[in-house]
Amino acid sequence: MRKQLKEKLWAGICRNHPDLMFALQQKRRVDIYLDQKVSSALSTAKSLTESGYSQSVVLDICGKQLALDLGPSRYWYIVSVLSQEFESVYAGLKDSGLLLIEAVNLVSYCKPTFRALGFSAEREDDKQIYLAITGMISEYFEHQ
Numbered sequence: 772m773r774k775q776l777k778e779k780l781w782a783g784i785c786r787n788h789p790d791l792m793f794a795l796q797q798k799r800r801v802d803i804y805l806d807q808k809v810s811s812a813l814s815t816a817k818s819l820t821e822s823g824y825s826q827s828v829v830l831d832i833c834g835k836q837l838a839l840d841l842g843p844s845r846y847w848y849i850v851s852v853l854s855q856e857f858e859s860v861y862a863g864l865k866d867s868g869l870l871l872i873e874a875v876n877l878v879s880y881c882k883p884t885f886r887a888l889g890f891s892a893e894r895e896d897d898k899q900i901y902l903a904i905t906g907m908i909s910e911y912f913e914h915q
Contacts, residue, residue: 772816772826776809779834787844789871790878812836843892845878845885848904853877856905860912881907 781801785792795801812833819829853861853874864870884907888900 772820772829773809773813775826775830776812776816776833776837777805779830780805780808780837783834783838784841787838787847788841789846790875791841793875808837808840811840839892843890843895845881845890846874848890848895849874849877849881849908852901852904852908857908857912877908877911880911 784795795804815836816829816833819832820826824832850861850870853864853870861870864873881904884903885900888894888897888903890900894900
């Protein structure tokens, strides 16, 4: 169960939080991080298993719990803003294969703004956050 949860968590991180993926790889902390996160879900997994749920249901429930702990994807938020507000930049980055790297760089650049404005699942649609991140992206490209 632990192995499957680690694999599920890592796949979710790679798909939805590539900024975290790169940071963990750079610090060589992938296994440590995954072990800590999965350990936090094992009691739930054990309880569900003892209640008679199948392994696939347990993996699904615990995987969703682990994903919720990560919060909304700042990466995909940035990509969304790029595609809506900076269409030509987005297209150029996508065509050149640099979208992933630049979006990850933008997540780091915008991190203080995300934190200051309390970016969360509840505030993902907040216009103030959208405008602030749009301004940060504009500033980022002006300095490139």
